[in-house]
Amino acid sequence: MKYPLVIGILAFAFSLKAQDDQIKLNQKQQNYYEYEDDFLSPAFHQSRRDSLRALMPEGTAAVLFSAPERNRSNDVYYEYHQDPNFYYLTGLREPNSMLVLFKEPIYFQGQETTEMVFVQERNPSSEIWNGRRLGVDGAIKRLEIQTVLANTTFKNLALPFDSLKRVYFQKPYAMEEQDIEESASLKGLFHHFEQKVDSFSPIAETHLGMMMAKLRQVKTEEELSLLRKAINITCEAQNELMRKITPEMAEYETEAIIEYVFKRNGAEYPGFPSIQGSGENSCILHYTSNRRPLKNGGLLVSDVGAEYHAYTADVTRTIPPDGKFSKEERKVYNLVLEAQKAGIEAAKVGNSFWAPHQAARKVIAEGLVKLGITEKESAVGDYFMHGTSHYLGLDVHDAGMYMPLEAGNVITVEPGIYIAEGSDCDAKWWNIGVRIEDDILIREEGPENLSAASPRTIAEIEALMEEE
Ligand code: GLY
Ligand code: MN
Numbered sequence: 263m264k265y266p267l268v269i270g271i272l273a274f275a276f277s278l279k280a281q282d283d284q285i286k287l288n289q290k291q292q293n294y295y296e297y298e299d300d301f302l303s304p305a306f307h308q309s310r311r312d313s314l315r316a317l318m319p320e321g322t323a324a325v326l327f328s329a330p331e332r333n334r335s336n337d338v339y340y341e342y343h344q345d346p347n348f349y350y351l352t353g354l355r356e357p358n359s360m361l362v363l364f365k366e367p368i369y370f371q372g373q374e375t376t377e378m379v380f381v382q383e384r385n386p387s388s389e390i391w392n393g394r395r396l397g398v399d400g401a402i403k404r405l406e407i408q409t410v411l412a413n414t415t416f417k418n419l420a421l422p423f424d425s426l427k428r429v430y431f432q433k434p435y436a437m438e439e440q441d442i443e444e445s446a447s448l449k450g451l452f453h454h455f456e457q458k459v460d461s462f463s464p465i466a467e468t469h470l471g472m473m474m475a476k477l478r479q480v481k482t483e484e485e486l487s488l489l490r491k492a493i494n495i496t497c498e499a500q501n502e503l504m505r506k507i508t509p510e511m512a513e514y515e516t517e518a519i520i521e522y523v524f525k526r527n528g529a530e531y532p533g534f535p536s537i538q539g540s541g542e543n544s545c546i547l548h549y550t551s552n553r554r555p556l557k558n559g560g561l562l563v564s565d566v567g568a569e570y571h572a573y574t575a576d577v578t579r580t581i582p583p584d585g586k587f588s589k590e591e592r593k594v595y596n597l598v599l600e601a602q603k604a605g606i607e608a609a610k611v612g613n614s615f616w617a618p619h620q621a622a623r624k625v626i627a628e629g630l631v632k633l634g635i636t637e638k639e640s641a642v643g644d645y646f647m648h649g650t651s652h653y654l655g656l657d658v659h660d661a662g663m664y665m666p667l668e669a670g671n672v673i674t675v676e677p678g679i680y681i682a683e684g685s686d687c688d689a690k691w692w693n694i695g696v697r698i699e700d701d702i703l704i705r706e707e708g709p710e711n712l713s714a715a716s717p718r719t720i721a722e723i724e725a726l727m728e729e730e
């Protein structure tokens with residue numbers, strides 16, 4: 263009996279040794295940040311922190327938290343996705359972290375600093391299961407933030423919040439499963455923040471979102487190059503779908519074509535669940551179950567967006583799976599296209615954010631009457647029940663102030679007509695749903711359609727669908 267025990271102990275010792283070697287090996291390996299060199303630069307994030315501090319009134323601080331890790335079921339987690347505001351200001355893609363910005367410099371460890379980030383430490387045994395972390399040293403090197411500390415140190419750190427007029431903060435969401443006592447967890451960080459700044463005290467202020475929206479709604483060239491990449495990948499996916507779709511497919515197969523092109527081109531994931539709604543499902547605005555066979559007939563609304571290095575596209579094309587629009591589909595499609603053209607034309611610097619919507623809605627209201635689908639223009643809302651535009655960026659429905667359009671805004675222009683079965687019109691129109699969505703950069707010279715690489719006219723779509 264002794265022998266196996268000794269062997270067992272030896273084996274255990276060897277396995278520890280092997281783990282140690284493994285750990286050393288991992289530390290020599292490149293950090294995941296070094297595989298690709300086209301992420302936003304530390305200088306970009308620095309400039310965003312400086313711009314936020316410029317918007318903050320005197321005597322204030324801003325505190326932001328990383329996104330929580332989200333459980334799917336049992337021990338399976340959703341893929342981690344950083345909080346967009348936190349990412350915009352730091353570039354950090356890891357959980358259990360916190361950023362503190364001070365308007366005026368504070369003295370910390372004998373030096374002046376205006377910014378501190380608290381990150382999760384490296385942990386060799388968890389790195390074996392879950393992959394490498396930046397840790398404090400990696401974050402100093404990669405993020406170039408003035409002060410980087412382990413998240414475990416925040417609890418006992420004396421920071422001068424009490425002397426401030428206001429502390430803006432963004433409360434983390436969905437922290438239920440975490441241990442409040444665990445100082446390295448997001449919930450622990452927020453708990454210790456609340457110990458330092460009572461969130462009901464007059465200095466605590468949650469309206470950080472407005473300042474972030476003001477910043478995020480104007481894209482820099484660096485952001486635009488990532489957004490252009492996400493949009494180009496998405497156009498390529500829509501075009502590939504037009505070439506490959508057949509009526510024998512089900513909606514999930516068209517989704518597979520789209521997402522294959524996303525992944526093959528380096529997009530991390532779709533920026534939102536891919537909408538592949540055919541026939542009656544083309545009239546469900548945010549349909550995502552994608553199980554219907556296309557042979558049951560009707561148009562396919564394909565509303566998708568690749569997310570590349572945190573920036574997401576949002577492009578919709580509506581196509582006939584058999585390659586030919588029917589007479590009624592053609593009429594509805596061309597009306598939506600005409601409305602979209604009017605909407606894009608109205609996407610000009612200085613115009614109200616709502617100008618594209620008003621222009622598109624007017625065209626659709628008049629057109630529905632002309633086609634005999636409605637009797638009065640005022641019934642337009644029965645068939646076009648959503649807005650025409652939203653900002654686009656780190657979020658598909660991105661942060662922004664919905665104020666007059668300015669250069670550097672990126673918005674969608676996406677009118678649609680949805681005639682559900684049983685609608686108050688001739689049954690020949692039923693189950694036709696059409697949406698056409700493009701991503702528009704607002705420029706001094708006029709609107710630039712960033713998603714023009716995917717065709718929109720019936721002639722162009724039918725021609726592409728004939729290609730092998
Ligand atoms: N894909 C959602 C939207 O178009 O807003
Ligand atoms: Mn969309």
Ligand code: MN
Pocket residue numbers: 576652674676699
């Ligand atoms: Mn959209």
